[in-house]
Amino acid sequence: xxxxxxxxxxxxxxxxxxxxxxxxxxxxxxxxxxxxxxxxxxxxxxxxxxxxxxxxxxxxxxxxxxxxxxxxxxxxxxxxxxxxxxxxxxxxxxxxxxxxxxxxxxxxxxxxxxxxxxxxxxxxxxxxxxxxxxxxxxxxxxxxxxxxxxxxxxxxxxxxxxxxxxxxxxxxxx
Amino acid sequence: xxxxxxxxxxxxxxxxxxxxxxxxxxxxxxxxxxxxxxxxxxxxxxxxxxxxxxxxxxxxxxxxxxxxxxxxxxxxxxxxxxxxxxxxxxxxxxxxxxxxxxxxxxxxxxxxxxxxxxxxxxxxxxxxxxxxxxxxxxxxxxxxxxxxxxxxxxxxxxxxxxxxxxxxxxxxxxxxxxxxxxxxxxxxxxxxxxxxxxxxxxxxxxxxxxxxxxxxxxxxxxxxxxxxxxxxxxxxxxxxxxxxxxxxxxxxxxxxxxxxxxxxxxxxxxxxxxxxxxxxxxxxxxxxxxxxxxxxxxxxxxxxxxxxxxxxxxxxxxxxxxxxxxxxxxxxxxxxxxxxxxxxxxx
Numbered sequence: 468x469x470x471x472x473x474x475x476x477x478x479x480x481x482x483x484x485x486x487x488x489x490x491x492x493x494x495x496x497x498x499x500x501x502x503x504x505x506x507x508x509x510x511x512x513x514x515x516x517x518x519x520x521x522x523x524x525x526x527x528x529x530x531x532x533x534x535x536x537x538x539x540x541x542x543x544x545x546x547x548x549x550x551x552x553x554x555x556x557x558x559x560x561x562x563x564x565x566x567x568x569x570x571x572x573x574x575x576x577x578x579x580x581x582x583x584x585x586x587x588x589x590x591x592x593x594x595x596x597x598x599x600x601x602x603x604x605x606x607x608x609x610x611x612x613x614x615x616x617x618x619x620x621x622x623x624x625x626x627x628x629x630x631x632x633x634x635x636x637x638x639x640x641x
Numbered sequence: 642x643x644x645x646x647x648x649x650x651x652x653x654x655x656x657x658x659x660x661x662x663x664x665x666x667x668x669x670x671x672x673x674x675x676x677x678x679x680x681x682x683x684x685x686x687x688x689x690x691x692x693x694x695x696x697x698x699x700x701x702x703x704x705x706x707x708x709x710x711x712x713x714x715x716x717x718x719x720x721x722x723x724x725x726x727x728x729x730x731x732x733x734x735x736x737x738x739x740x741x742x743x744x745x746x747x748x749x750x751x752x753x754x755x756x757x758x759x760x761x762x763x764x765x766x767x768x769x770x771x772x773x774x775x776x777x778x779x780x781x782x783x784x785x786x787x788x789x790x791x792x793x794x795x796x797x798x799x800x801x802x803x804x805x806x807x808x809x810x811x812x813x814x815x816x817x818x819x820x821x822x823x824x825x826x827x828x829x830x831x832x833x834x835x836x837x838x839x840x841x842x843x844x845x846x847x848x849x850x851x852x853x854x855x856x857x858x859x860x861x862x863x864x865x866x867x868x869x870x871x872x873x874x875x876x877x878x879x880x881x882x883x884x885x886x887x888x889x890x891x892x893x894x895x896x897x898x899x900x901x902x903x904x905x906x907x908x909x910x911x912x913x914x915x916x917x918x919x920x921x922x923x924x925x926x927x928x929x930x931x932x933x934x935x936x937x938x939x940x941x942x943x944x945x946x947x948x949x950x951x952x953x954x955x956x957x958x959x960x961x962x963x964x965x966x967x968x969x970x971x972x973x974x975x976x977x978x979x980x981x982x983x984x985x986x987x988x
Contacts, residue, residue: 481795485815487701490661494694497681503674511814512851515828518817519855519865579699584708592719599716601665602697603704606720608666614723623662630658634696 483605484514488532495536509539579637586636590629597622598629653689656680661693667815759789764804767934767958769913777811778818783837783912784933784957792816804933805837807913810850823894826855826863834884835910840926843892846904847884854882854890856897866892871901908954915957924949924967924984934958942985946973949986 492513496506513536587595597615600606601622612622660677663669669677681687703709762782764770770782776797780788786804790797795815799808801822810818810832820827822836825843832850836843845854855863865882868890882899884890889904908918912930919927925947932938934957941947949971955963964982968974972987 481815481817485667486665488698489667490664490694491698493664494691498687498691503678507668507814514814515817515853518828519853519863580703580706583696583700583703584706584712587709587712592715595712596716596719599709599713600720601662602700603709603713604717604720611720614720616723623659626662627655627659630661630693630697631652631655633700634654634658634693637696637699638692 481514481518484517486602486605488513492532492536495533496540499540509536509543512539579640582637582640583633586633587629589636590632594625594629597625601626653683653686654693657686657689657693660690661697665697759791759798759800761787761789763787766936769915774811776813776816779809781807781809781913786933801836801838803838805835805839805912805930807833807835807848807910809833821857824857825866825892825894826857828853828855838894839929840923841894842926843894844889845884845892846889846906846909847886848906848910849886851886852884854884854892854899864897866890866897866899868901869898872903911954912957917955917957918953919955920952921950922952923947924951924971924973927951927963927967928984931955931957931960931963935960937981939964940981940983942976942983945986946984949973 489510492510493506496509497503500506500509513532516535516539517532587598590598593615597611600611601608608619608622608626612619615622617625660680663673681690704713762770762772762780764782764784764786767784769784770780772780772782772788774780774790775792778797780790780799782788783805786806787802788806789800789802791799793816797813797816797818799818799820801820806820808818808820808829810829818829820829820836822838822843825845827834827836827845829850829852832852833848834850834852835846835848838844845852854866856866857863868882882890884901887904887906888901889909890899890901892899905918905920908920911918917927917930917934919930925941928939928941937960939960951967951971953966955966964975967984973984974987976983976985
């Protein structure tokens, strides 16, 4: 019999997953399917599946998320084998190569961790705070703008600046 | 203009970072998608984007390192300080503030009430209804059916309280579309499917796209239903609780399991045009469907009659033809009592 409660994902869970995994998942799928809409669908499917997974398990489980993404891709290319034969063989080839977002690669090594933290420390204090609030604390851009009394586009500029700096440092080390 | 402006604007890492920060907020608008794809078509940009996205992902692992925890504490502290200083300024204009707060409260309560009360769409005996929802999704309701719709910023929650409905879901990846029926939840994005509650079973038929079926037990996280049996043309096309187009999932309420079979997509949607098509179904389920269109509902008198499996096509509302058809072919007869007709088995 119908009941009155309605459980699906608690407030914020979805935004949090989006914040943490969307850029990586989109990069992951875009490299393999070459079609924005399909990459978007696949990313979305990962989130839908994650909704049924114990959230606690996800705290330290980016490897889990990306192996889920990989499985999804395999399922899909198997299903589309006839139509997308050339594509699925391309996927297989790329799998053999080195990949920035490989499930194993995602768990950063100790050395990379210290490069990342050093790069964050080099940022101006306010830029660092804004970046950490957004990336780690899941605070909305608008809310950050209100707190620091700057416009939304300024928040975005600060975030992009922080990202670019950290990425360059990681590349310098490599 | 500073002389180096141009070189900064053309720096792929800077641009990739800007895109990354936009992607982390959710779906891009169609125009932004086109811009992004065009930008990414340059191999150097695509590489830069992979680098930035990789860094974004690596940061995940740092978030619990001791140094990062210090930085996070500092960041939250400065966030709080900034908020607090604004608050102090506001309280200086106390009267204005109170007036504003009262206004905000009224709006909040109104919004809250709107959010709490779902929109209800209901049909009576013999009625069918087409509903266009605010996001462009469509519901087609069978007779004697009810759907409650509750749209929130981050999700679209619907509940099939009884009967049958077909859903055409407008694509919005940031707001999952869920339909709860009895103790099952169907999760969809951009897709077309129908859900029906009949004879203590939930039936989900998928026309386009993809849906997942979860159990909805009180106080527990939704779990994917377990598929016990699956009849598919080309082996398992989808794993687990995910349906492929053309499949029908049948799950008995109170059970966490389901059976998947192939559906006849044309015939199964015939109810939308007033035809009820039964394919190897129990008399109980068929009568329940006929009754959605019957002013005087038919009854099923005993378990043996209820379990008889029937096939056939009937016009919705033509109860007499149905009774005649069934009693002519199957070992049942009609018993009339108190003005109601009941099928009873012939022993």
